[in-house]
Amino acid sequence: MILSCGEALIDMLPRESTEGEACFAPYAGGAVFNTAIALGRLGAPSAFFSGVSTDMLGEILADTLTASRVDTRFLARSGRPTTVAFVKLVNGQATYAFYDEGTAGRELTVAQLPDLPAEVEALFLGGISLVNDPAASTYEALQAREAATRVTMIDPNIRPGFIAGKEDTYRARIERMIARADIVKLSDEDLHWLMGAGDLTALARSIVAKGPQVVFITEGAAGARAVTATQDRFVAATPVTVADTVGAGDTFNAGVLAALHDAGVLSKAGVAALSDAVLDAALSLGTRAAAVTVSRPGANPPWRHEL
Numbered sequence: 001m002i003l004s005c006g007e008a009l010i011d012m013l014p015r016e017s018t019e020g021e022a023c024f025a026p027y028a029g030g031a032v033f034n035t036a037i038a039l040g041r042l043g044a045p046s047a048f049f050s051g052v053s054t055d056m057l058g059e060i061l062a063d064t065l066t067a068s069r070v071d072t073r074f075l076a077r078s079g080r081p082t083t084v085a086f087v088k089l090v091n092g093q094a095t096y097a098f099y100d101e102g103t104a105g106r107e108l109t110v111a112q113l114p115d116l117p118a119e120v121e122a123l124f125l126g127g128i129s130l131v132n133d134p135a136a137s138t139y140e141a142l143q144a145r146e147a148a149t150r151v152t153m154i155d156p157n158i159r160p161g162f163i164a165g166k167e168d169t170y171r172a173r174i175e176r177m178i179a180r181a182d183i184v185k186l187s188d189e190d191l192h193w194l195m196g197a198g199d200l201t202a203l204a205r206s207i208v209a210k211g212p213q214v215v216f217i218t219e220g221a222a223g224a225r226a227v228t229a230t231q232d233r234f235v236a237a238t239p240v241t242v243a244d245t246v247g248a249g250d251t252f253n254a255g256v257l258a259a260l261h262d263a264g265v266l267s268k269a270g271v272a273a274l275s276d277a278v279l280d281a282a283l284s285l286g287t288r289a290a291a292v293t294v295s296r297p298g299a300n301p302p303w304r305h306e307l
Contacts, residue, residue: 001045001119002257002266003074005139006032006129007105008050008061009083009098011246013298024086026057027298028064030105031127031157034247038254038301040069042289044261047071047120049142051108051135057082058104076112080104089244098128098162108135113142116150122266124257125177126155126185131163131170143177151266153183155253158190179211182271185253187218200225201232213271214279216286218252224287226279233276235283238291247299248290254301255286 011029016022028037032050039046048065052058052075061082065072083100100106125143130136143152156174163170174194178184184207188200195203204215204227218224223236259282260266265274285307292302 001047001071002039002122002124002261003047003049003116003120004032004036004039004124005049005142006030006125006127007083008033008048008052009085009100009105010057010060011299012084012086013246014087014089026060028061029085029247029299030083031155031250032124032129033061033065034250034299034301035124035253035257036065036070037068037299038247038251038289038293039258040065041301041303042254042258042285043304044254044258045071045119047074049074049076049114050129051076051078051080051104051106051112053077053082053104054079055082057084074114076104076108076114078104078107080107087246096159096162100128100132105129106132106135108138110134110138110141113138113145116146120150121261122151122153122257124153124155124253126253127157128159128162130156130173130177131159131166136173140173140177143180147180149268151182151268151271152180153185153253153257154178154181155185155249156190156194157249158193160193175210178207181212182268183214183216183256184212185216185218185249185256187249188220191217201227205229214274216252216256216283218249218290224252224283226283228274228279231274231276231279233279233283235280235287237287240291240295242294243297245294246297247301248294250299251293251301252286252290255289256282259285
């Protein structure tokens with residue numbers, strides 16, 4: 001089982017009413033939530049851990065998880081409100097305005113961390129849940145507790161506007177979590193934000209030198225690559241007409257993890273010895289699944305039969 005750990009929220013996506021007025025429509029989302037949904041739809045054993053409200057929006061989140069075959073037993077439910085993010089789309093690229101003060105997700109504490117059964121083979125962490133305490137420190141504590149015996153993957157999914165005024169603390173946390181992780185995923189923009197200018201493969205190898213076994217880099221419409229200390233594999237993106245990019249990276253992450261699960265290598269030893277063929281399969285499933293997501297509005301990852 002793959003346990004995705006991080007934010008669950010309601011994305012308010014821009015739409016137009018029947019009268020032609022600008023309006024917003026609510027969609028269940030959040031980077032880590034989207035990955036859990038995509039994993040369930042791709043047929044991987046998927047579970048989700050987060051602080052989730054018992055309010056009306058929280059029920060939408062829980063029901064959406066169940067509908068996509070995601071195990072909800074690890075949810076930390078509370079009466080605090082649900083995080084809401086308003087989305088602005090410019091040429092298909094999404095920017096966000098988050099409202100999460102005092103929410104069930106942000107106020108998650110170490111006392112709410114679940115005991116994990118042996119069937120949980122890997123943890124996925126990332127997104128805006130790694131920005132604000134107490135939740136950010138809680139997720140880091142979970143990774144630190146489990147990293148010695150289970151595979152952990154991190155995708156910071158960096159939102160520079162969201163971390164304004166907190167950059168030093170945030171960078172330090174991401175550095176620590178990357179060093180503990182077996183798998184790191186970054187967009188090319190995230191990689192440059194963390195490491196500065198330079199060749200993508202060289203910068204990715206600098207990340208590998210910090211501790212991870214493999215770094216996956218997404219390069220937008222070009223494709224994606226996987227870099228280890230000795231390997232550099234690349235798969236071109238599947239050409240599609242883009243509706244918007246919401247959930248693209250999250251779906252890619254799910255494709256990677258689902259492929260590694262399919263190959264039977266989601267173990268500490270397995271991830272330390274990934275073959276070219278397994279890396280290519282992970283890149284292929286990740287890019288193909290992401291292509292379906294970007295071809296339709298909102299974060300709506302594909303089911304396996306759609307591929």
